[in-house]
Amino acid sequence: MSPTISTLSSTRLSKLSLLLLLFLLPFSLLVSSSTASFFSFIFVGCSQYKYSPGSPYENGIDSVLTSFVSSSASSSYNNFSFPGPTPSDTIYGLYQCRGDLAVADCSICVSRAVSQVGTLCAGSSGGTLQLEGCLVRYDNSTFLGALDKTVLLRRCGPLVGNANSDELTRGDAVLGYIGAGDGSYKPYRTGVSGSVQVVAQCVQDLSAGDCQDCLTEAIGRLKSDCGAAKWGDVYLAKCFVQYSDGDHTSGGHGTSDEEVEKTVVILIGVIVGVAVVILFLSLMATMCERARGGK
Structure with a gap:
């Protein structure tokens, strides 16, 4: 039995x-x-300078990346610095999630970004990786708190075939609303008018004035480069702006x-x-x- x-x-x-x-x-x-769209890859950039395996610098990078993951479990933004034996061995780093991303999803996004940048930028002294929902960056240069309007990515969708004056007016109005500064600190901004949607954010190590300056530059480039496109993205080193007409997103999915x-x-x-x-x-x-x- x-x-x-x-x-x-x-x-x-x-x-x-x-x-x-x-x-x-x-x-x-x-x-x-x-949540899958928040984890989609946007871009990566790796420093051309290399470090020696097993060096204190490598240990510093490991410490920064580990701190990103642990801190993101409770905060959507943080920055770190780990002094090395020499000034050039000091590691500076930050991570940031989009303002509409829940803390739990922020933690997942940062963990994925850390895993990818660790692989794609292996051996490099610095790396920047942007996913749809989060950014991670580290280097031995003191970039924390410094305004940087370098264009890292610009992409535009197809032109609106039957755009009318109302659609263009709504687009200009929303971008104007996003770009308006009232002196307060607003690193994450959204605006909607009819079918037009705009999301913008600057890295939170910037002051209110530098944040405003960065977003103004990004919006200006978006309007001049993408014109009447269905959608457009402009990523500067310290801020980004995403525009869509509601029927299309920057990922190209309707x-x-x-x-x-x-x-x-x-x-x-x-x-x-x-x-x-x-x-x-x-x-x-x-x-x-x-x-x-x-x-």
Whole structure:
């Protein structure tokens, strides 16, 4: 009888494990679909200067990157400096998440960015990596608190084929609203007018005046370079501006793609739900049959 008992327990455990997996699958899909866009890659830049493996400088980089990950569990921005044996060995670093990113997602984003920059910039004395939802940067130069309007990335979507004066006016109005400074410190800014949406943010090591200066420069470049495009992004070293007409995003995915993604997730959830019911009924029938056979 013991082999029968063993086989029954193993089968029951296997089916219960599969049941739990199928039950959790649709929820994991929903979570990933709602946050995946924040983890998409934007750009990376690595210093041309290299450090020696095993040197104090390498230990400093490890310390900075580890601090990014641990700090992001509770804060969406922080900066660090780790002194080395010489001034050139001092490591400066910062990370920052988008203002609309929850702390939990910020931590995931920073962890992914740290993993990628550690690989892509391996051996380099400095690295900057931008994901959609977060930025990480480290170097042995004292960039903290310094205004830098160097263009790191500019990309524009297709021109609006049937743009009218109202659409262009709304776009100018939202960009004007985002770029308006009232003297207060607003590193993260959003604006919407009809189908037009704008997101802008400067790195929080900047003063209010330098933040305003950086965003003004980024908005000016966006308007001059992208004109009447469907969408456009301008990333400067210390700020960025993203513009879209509501039907297109900077990633080039329209709302139709988003609806398809949602539909696929819903369909998967329904299919998995049906599979769970069938598996549960099958499991109950098997247990009842074995229970009757044991009498």
